[in-house]
Amino acid sequence: MKDFTSNNLAGINKSAIRQIFDSAPKDSINLALGEILFPESQFLKSKAKEIISKYNSVYTTNAGLLESRESICNYYNNLVEPDGVCITNGAEEAIFATLFTIINPNDEILLANPTYLAYDTIIKMVKGKTKYFQLDPNNNFELNRDSFRMAITSKTKAVILCNPSNPLSKVFSNDDIKYILEIAEENEILVIIDEIYLELYLFERSYSLLSKAKNIIVISSLSKSHCMTGWRIGWAVSANTDLIDRITVAHQYISTCASFLSQKIIPFALSKKGMESVAMNRVLLRERQKCSLEFLLEHFPSLKYARSTHAPYLFLNFGFDDLYLTKKLVSEGVIVVPGSVFGANGKNYIRLNYATDKKKIGEALIKIVILSKNIE
Amino acid sequence: MKDFTSNNLAGINKSAIRQIFDSAPKDSINLALGEILFPESQFLKSKAKEIISKYNSVYTTNAGLLESRESICNYYNNLVEPDGVCITNGAEEAIFATLFTIINPNDEILLANPTYLAYDTIIKMVKGKTKYFQLDPNNNFELNRDSFRMAITSKTKAVILCNPSNPLSKVFSNDDIKYILEIAEENEILVIIDEIYLELYLFERSYSLLSKAKNIIVISSLSKSHCMTGWRIGWAVSANTDLIDRITVAHQYISTCASFLSQKIIPFALSKKGMESVAMNRVLLRERQKCSLEFLLEHFPSLKYARSTHAPYLFLNFGFDDLYLTKKLVSEGVIVVPGSVFGANGKNYIRLNYATDKKKIGEALIKIVILSKNIE
Numbered sequence: 001m002k003d004f005t006s007n008n009l010a011g012i013n014k015s016a017i018r019q020i021f022d023s024a025p026k027d028s029i030n031l032a033l034g035e036i037l038f039p040e041s042q043f044l045k046s047k048a049k050e051i052i053s054k055y056n057s058v059y060t061t062n063a064g065l066l067e068s069r070e071s072i073c074n075y076y077n078n079l080v081e082p083d084g085v086c087i088t089n090g091a092e093e094a095i096f097a098t099l100f101t102i103i104n105p106n107d108e109i110l111l112a113n114p115t116y117l118a119y120d121t122i123i124k125m126v127k128g129k130t131k132y133f134q135l136d137p138n139n140n141f142e143l144n145r146d147s148f149r150m151a152i153t154s155k156t157k158a159v160i161l162c163n164p165s166n167p168l169s170k171v172f173s174n175d176d177i178k179y180i181l182e183i184a185e186e187n188e189i190l191v192i193i194d195e196i197y198l199e200l201y202l203f204e205r206s207y208s209l210l211s212k213a214k215n216i217i218v219i220s221s222l223s224k225s226h227c228m229t230g231w232r233i234g235w236a237v238s239a240n241t242d243l244i245d246r247i248t249v250a251h252q253y254i255s256t257c258a259s260f261l262s263q264k265i266i267p268f269a270l271s272k273k274g275m276e277s278v279a280m281n282r283v284l285l286r287e288r289q290k291c292s293l294e295f296l297l298e299h300f301p302s303l304k305y306a307r308s309t310h311a312p313y314l315f316l317n318f319g320f321d322d323l324y325l326t327k328k329l330v331s332e333g334v335i336v337v338p339g340s341v342f343g344a345n346g347k348n349y350i351r352l353n354y355a356t357d358k359k360k361i362g363e364a365l366i367k368i369v370i371l372s373k374n375i376e
Numbered sequence: 377m378k379d380f381t382s383n384n385l386a387g388i389n390k391s392a393i394r395q396i397f398d399s400a401p402k403d404s405i406n407l408a409l410g411e412i413l414f415p416e417s418q419f420l421k422s423k424a425k426e427i428i429s430k431y432n433s434v435y436t437t438n439a440g441l442l443e444s445r446e447s448i449c450n451y452y453n454n455l456v457e458p459d460g461v462c463i464t465n466g467a468e469e470a471i472f473a474t475l476f477t478i479i480n481p482n483d484e485i486l487l488a489n490p491t492y493l494a495y496d497t498i499i500k501m502v503k504g505k506t507k508y509f510q511l512d513p514n515n516n517f518e519l520n521r522d523s524f525r526m527a528i529t530s531k532t533k534a535v536i537l538c539n540p541s542n543p544l545s546k547v548f549s550n551d552d553i554k555y556i557l558e559i560a561e562e563n564e565i566l567v568i569i570d571e572i573y574l575e576l577y578l579f580e581r582s583y584s585l586l587s588k589a590k591n592i593i594v595i596s597s598l599s600k601s602h603c604m605t606g607w608r609i610g611w612a613v614s615a616n617t618d619l620i621d622r623i624t625v626a627h628q629y630i631s632t633c634a635s636f637l638s639q640k641i642i643p644f645a646l647s648k649k650g651m652e653s654v655a656m657n658r659v660l661l662r663e664r665q666k667c668s669l670e671f672l673l674e675h676f677p678s679l680k681y682a683r684s685t686h687a688p689y690l691f692l693n694f695g696f697d698d699l700y701l702t703k704k705l706v707s708e709g710v711i712v713v714p715g716s717v718f719g720a721n722g723k724n725y726i727r728l729n730y731a732t733d734k735k736k737i738g739e740a741l742i743k744i745v746i747l748s749k750n751i752e
Contacts, residue, residue, distance in 0.1 A: 001590040002564045004533065005622050006480040008502070012625055014438075033435065040432050049425045056416050057606030059409065062390075089465045089608070093631040100501075104382040122629050125476075126384070157380065188378045214377040230433030230636025232465070246381050249388060253498050255469040259635045260606025 012121055024335045029356075029364040032335040034166065036200075036227045036312055036355040038284055041277035044226070047268045048261060057260040062252040063087060063244075064235075064263050071267035072235055076210050076218075083241040086248045087266070089258050091196050091221040091234035096122055097250040098192060098217060098236055101243070102157055103128040110151050110159035114141075114342030116166045116194070128157070137345050140307050141168050141315075143176040149183060158190035163209065164197040167315050167342045167351040169308035171206060184215060193218050196234075199225035199278050200311040202286050214240040222269050224312075225278045231262040233269075285311035288354040292361060299369045312355035315339060317348050318372045325350060328371055334364045388497055400711045405732075405740040408711040410542065412576070412603045412688055412731040414660055417653035420602065423644045424637060433636040438628040439463060439620075440611075440639050447643035448611055452586050452594075459617040462624045463642070465634050467572050467597040467610035472498055473626040474568060474593060474612055477619070478533060479504040486527050486535035490517075490718030492542040492570070504533070513693075513721050516683050517544050519552040525559060534566035539585065540573040543691050543718045543727040545684035547582055560591060569594050572610075575601035575654050576687040578662050590616040598645050600688075601654045607638040609645075661687035664730040668737060675745045688731035691715060693724050694748045701726060704747055710740045 013019070024030070063069065064087025072085050088094040095118070103109065105127040111119055113132040120130045134147040159180065164171045172180070184191045193209050195218055210218040221234035238244050257263075268274050289311060296303055296316065304317035318325060322338035329336055329350075339349030352368075354361050389395070400406070439445065440463030448461050464470040471494070479485065481503040487495055489508040496506045509524040511517040535556065540547045548556070560567045569585050571594055586594040597610035614620050627633075644650050665687060672679055672692065680693035694701060698714035705712055705726075715725030728744075730737050 001616070004478045004566045004591075004616075004619055006476075006478050006483070008476055008479070009622055009625055012629070014625060014628070035435060037432075037434070045428050048428050052421050052424050052428075056413075057604060058413070059411060059605045089469075089631040089634075092629070093465075096630050100382075100384055102380045102382050103384070107382070118629060125626075125629060126382075190380045215380075228433060229435045232631070232633070232635045240377070240380075243380055246385055249385055249390060250501075252390070253388070253468070253494060253501060254472050254630060255465040255608070257608070258465075259608045259638060261637070262635060 008125055012124060024330050025333055028330070028333040028335050029360045030335045031352045031354065031356065031361070031364055032337045033353060034224075035229050035353070036224055036281060036285070037357070038227050038281055038355065040227050041274065043273055043277065044228075044265055044268055048265055051261055051264045055260070055264070060257045060260055060263060062257050063248045064258060068263045068266040071270045072237060075270045076208060076237060079210055079212060080237055080239050081241065084238050084244050086236045086244050086251055087258050087263055088234045088236065088251055089255050090223060090232040091194065091219050092118065093251065093255060094219045094234045094236040095119065095194065097247050097254055098219065099123060099128070100126050101247045101250045102190060106155065107157040108153060108155040109157060110148070112162070112165070113344060114167060114339065114346035115160070116162045117341050119160050129155075131156070132343060135168075135345055141170065141345070143172060143180070145176070145179055148180065152183070152187055152189070156187065156189050158192055159184060160192045160194065162194045164200070164206070164310035166197065167313050167337070167339065167346065168306040169197065169310045169313040169315070170306055171309055177209065185213070189215065191216050195220045196224050197310050200282060200285060202282070202289055202309060202311060204309075206310070210237060212239045214238075217243065222266070225281070226269050226274070227281060228269070231259070231265065233258060233262045233266060282311070285355060288358065288361060289314070292354050292365060295365050296369070300372070312353050314352045314354060315346070315349050316352060318350070320348065320372070320375055322346070322348050322350055325372070325375075328375070329368065332367050332371060334367050384501055388500060400706050401709055404706070404709040404711050405736045406711045407728045407730065407732065407737070407740055408713045409729065410600075411605050411729070412600055412657060412661070413733070414603050414657055414731065416603050417650065419649055419653065420604075420641055420644055424641055427637055427640045431636070431640070436633045436636055436639060438633055439624045440634060444639045444642040447646045448613060451646045452584060452613060455586055455588060456613055456615050457617065460614050460620050462612045462620050462627055463634050463639055464610045464612065464627055465631050466599060466608040467570065467595050468494065469627065469631060470595045470610045470612040471495065471570065473623050473630055474595065475499060475504070476502050477623045477626045478566060482531060483533040484529060484531040485533060486524070488538070488541070489720060490543060490715065490722035491536070492538045493717050495536050507532070508719060511544075511721055517546070517721070519548060519556070521552070521555055524556065528559070528563055528565070532563065532565050534568055535560060536568045536570065538570045540576070540582070540686035542573065543689050543713070543715065543722065544682040545573065545686045545689040545691070546682055547685055553585065557589075561589070565591065567592050571596045572600050573686050576658060576661060578658070578665055578685060578687060580685075582686070586613060588615045590614075593619065598642070601657070602645050602650070603657060604645070607635070607641065609634060609638045609642060658687070661731060664734065664737060665690070668730045668741060671741050672745070676748070688729050690728045690730060691722070691725050692728060694726070696724065696748070696751055698722070698724050698726055701748070701751075704751070705744065708743050708747060710743050
C-alpha cells in the first residue's frame with residue numbers, strides 16, 4: 001500500500017522517554033514521566049462533580065471561558081487582560097500553537113542545551129531551525145552568556161526558556177534572565193517562557209516572568225502544580241494581545257477549545273483554597289527531594305548533580321554513559337530518563353522524578369546505588 | 377512592535393460563523409452553532425462523577441486508554457484493532473492531526489462544494505491545495521460524478537467526505553459512495569470520512585463507511601451524538617495502523633493526549649445504555665425537523681431545500697442573497713449561517729440548526745417567515 005504520510009513528521013518518532021517507558025518490564029518503578037503522582041485535591045474533585053451536576057458541557061469561545069481567563073489574569077496580578085489569554089488543551093498545545101503561529105521556514109529558535117526535548121521536535125514539525133546555547137555542566141548548568149549572544153543571527157525569531165527547567169528543576173539566575181531579556185529586546189526576539197514548574201519551588205517562592213513587554217509570552221498549566229495532567233489545562237498569556245489573538249486562531253483550527261469542565265475548574269484551582277493543595281504538594285516534594293539527595297550523597301559523596309531550586313527532578317551524574325546506565329536500570333525495573341535526550345550537555349546524567357510514592361522511591365534509589373556501585 | 381507572526385496563518389481569521397455570532401445582539405436566538413443543545417445523559421454525568429471519585433486524572437498513552445480504544449473498536453464491529461485508533465481532543469484535532477500527517481506542500485485535497493468550512497482552512501494551514509468537486513444544488517446536492525473524476529490529478533493525496541454532510545445533513549447515495557471509493561482506490565487516494573453526524577439519522581439507520589481498506593480513515597466523536605461537545609472527545613480510526621501510528625505521533629506533539637476523564641467516559645457512552653441517550657436525541661431531533669419543515673413549507677410551498685436524511689441542519693433557499701438575509705436575520709436577533717461560506721454552491725442558502733429549545737425555534741421561524749415575506 002502507498003505511504004500516505006508527508007514530510008512533516010520526517011524523522012520524528014515517539015519521544016525517547018516514551019520508547020524507554022514502553023520497553024520496561026511490568027511492575028517497574030517509573031521515575032521517568034513528567035507527572036506529580038500525588039492525590040488530586042479533594043476540593044477540586046468535589047467542585048468538578050458540582051459543575052457536572054449543574055451544567056451541560058458545551059463549546060466555549062476558542063480562547064476559553066471569560067471567567068477562567070479572568071482568573072488566570074488575576075493569578076498574574078492583572079498584568080495582562082483576558083484578551084491576552086488563550087486556554088489550551090494542556091501546555092503542550094499552547095507550545096504547538098505558539099510555534100505554529102510564529103515560525104516561518106528556516107526561522108531560528110534558540111533553545112538551552114539541555115532543555116525539554118519536545119521544543120526541538122515541534123520546531124522541526126513547523127519547519128524552523130533550532131539553535132542551541134549552552135548551559136555549563138561544569139558550573140551547575142548556569143548560562144554561558146557568550147554562547148547565548150553568539151547564537152543570535154538575523155534569522156532568530158524566538159528563544160524558549162523552560163524556567164524552572166525540565167530536566168534541571170532550576171531557574172536561571174536573576175542576572176542571567178536580565179541579560180537574556182535585554183538582548184532579546186534589543187534584537188526584537190520573542191521570549192517564550194514555559195513556567196509549568198513555577199509553583200513547585202523547594203525553598204524560596206519563585207515568581208512569573210510575565211510583564212507588560214510585548215515580546216514576552218508565558219506558557220503554563222495546572223498539570224504539575226495541581227497534579228492535574230489528565231485534565232489537559234494549559235494556557236498562553238501575553239501583554240501582546242495581537243499575538244494571543246493569532247495563537248487563538250491557530251488553536252481554533254487545531255482543537256476548537258479546551259474541555260468545558262477543565263476550564264470551569266480553573267477559577268477554583270487558582271483560588272486561595274485551590275492553591276493550598278499546591279502548598280501541600282510542595283511539602284511532599286521538599287521531603288522527597290531532601291531524603292533522596294541525602295541518601296544518594298551518603299553513598300556517592302562526590303556525586304555531580306544540578307543544584308535544583310524546584311521539584312520534581314534530580315539530574316544526576318554517576319560517571320557512566322547515561323544511555324548505558326538507563327538501560328541497565330530499566331532492566332532492573334527502574335525507569336529513568338537518559339540526560340543526553342535533553343541535549344549533549346546532559347550526557348552522563350540521568351533524570352529522576354521523585355514525585356511519587358516514598359516507598360517506591362526508596363526501593364528505586366537502593367537499586368540505583370547497588371547498580372552504580374557494581375559497575376564501579 | 378515587530379509582528380512575530382508567520383505566514384502559516386496568512387489570510388486565516390476567526391471562522392465566518394464565529395464572526396457573525398460575535399456581532400449578534402445579546403439574547404439572540406442562536407441557530408448557527410454546530411451543537412445539539414439538549415441535556416446531557418444523566419447516566420454519563422453520574423458515571424463521570426464516579427470516575428472523578430475513583431481515579432486521579434493522569435496522562436494516558438498518546439493514542440488514548442486501551443479500554444477506550446477497545447470500546448471504539450467494538451462500536452465499529454471490531455473491523456479494526458485498538459492500534460488503529462487514536463483518541464483526540466475532539467474531531468477537530470483528529471482532522472488537524474490527520475491533515476498535518478499526510479499533506480506535503482501543494483498536495484491536492486478534494487472537497488465537496490459545499491462542505492464543512494474548516495477543512496479548507498486546515499488544508500491551507502498545512503500548505504496543501506484544495507480542489508473542489510461539485511454537489512448539484514439543482515439536484516438536491518447530489519454528487520456530480522464528472523466533476524469528481526475530473527478534479528483528480530497526479531497530485532491528489534486525499535478526499536475528505538463529510539458524511540452525513542455539514543451543512544446539508546444528508547449522506548451521499550450508496551451508488552455515489554461506491555463510485556468515489558472505487559476511483560479513490562484506483563488512484564491510490566486516501567479517503568477521509570468525517571462521520572460525526574452519523575448517529576443523528578432521522579429515518580433509516582445509517583452505517584459507518586469504515587472498512588478494512590487501508591486507504592480509508594474515519595473520523596468521529598461523541599460531540600454531536602451524545603450532546604458532549606464540551607468534553608472534547610473525538611477519534612481517528614483506520615485499518616491502516618501505520619497511518620494511525622503516525623497520526624498519533626503528530627497528536628503527541630500537538631496536545632499529548634485527550635482528557636483522562638473524557639476518555640474514561642467513552643466506554644460508557646458507547647455502551648447500550650449510553651447509546652439509549654442518542655436514540656432519545658434522535659426522537660427530539662425528528663420532531664423538530666418535521667415541525668420546522670412543515671411550518672416553513674406551509675408559508676413557502678415552493679421553498680428550495682436540501683432533502684436531509686440526518687439532523688441537525690436545514691439548508692434553505694428563500695431566493696435571496698444569503699449574506700444579505702443572514703445580516704437581516706441577525707439584526708432581528710436570529711443567528712443563522714450564510715450558505716456560501718460552505719462553498720459557492722451554497723449561495724442563497726442559509727443553514728439553520730434546530731437542535732435547541734422548541735419555543736426558541738418557533739420564535740425564530742416566525743421571524744424568518746415575516747422577514748422573508750417582507751423582503752418579497
